[in-house]
Amino acid sequence: MCQECWAGDGREVVGRVPLCGLGDRTGVRTQAVECFDVCEGDSVTVVRPSPQGRRAGGRPGWLRETHDPDVLDAVASWLEAGGPGVADMPDLVALHAFTPPRRVRVVHEE
Template identity: 50%
Template sequence: MNRRPRRAAAVDPAAGCTVTLCRGCCCGTSKVTGIDHAGQLAQLRRTLAGTAQVRVSGCLDACEHANVIVVQPSRDGRQAGGRPVWLGLANDPGAAADIAAWIHAGGPGLADPPGMLDLYVLTPARRVRQQLA
């Protein structure tokens, strides 16, 4: 008889979107002024709780675009052709709300982002993109 305690079923992070906030050398620091960095992270965690994984990363090496946020598609989004979307200069107070609305609608591959997010899209170098692959 096995007496090891059962673990609770793990949440499959691949099933939902993942939002990664760069908080390295420039992003999330006082070098980027006029934004409540902790508030942005808290807002994303609060509004996406149970829907998407929100995580913090060290420097993603796209400092000229601080603050950088990467939205990775859900499993269904990837199957539909969605790829990670890099957002740079995501310093507007409404950026977190727009990101949350997009993810609630399905995120990359399943829903078009709100028009405002189009202004933030960037294409980082291949080497940098591979850090989140």
């Protein structure tokens, strides 16, 4: 997830706190990155598939604007169900999905 982007408007702390707690809620590992360079004014979260999900053909899910509590709950439920490749992306989460440029995917999906 984005560490501090949010277009420099001071919302970083508000947005990062619930996202950083997502790992505690779901038991998955979270990792902050310096910059994905695709935020266009809001935070970006990448949900990588587990090894099981990757074997099942799961690909990373790129999400924007995930700081809303309802969206966070939907992301947490998706992760608890197995995430990409194991469980279908919830409709609410899908509304926040996007495809970044290939140059960004190559760097961050490895």
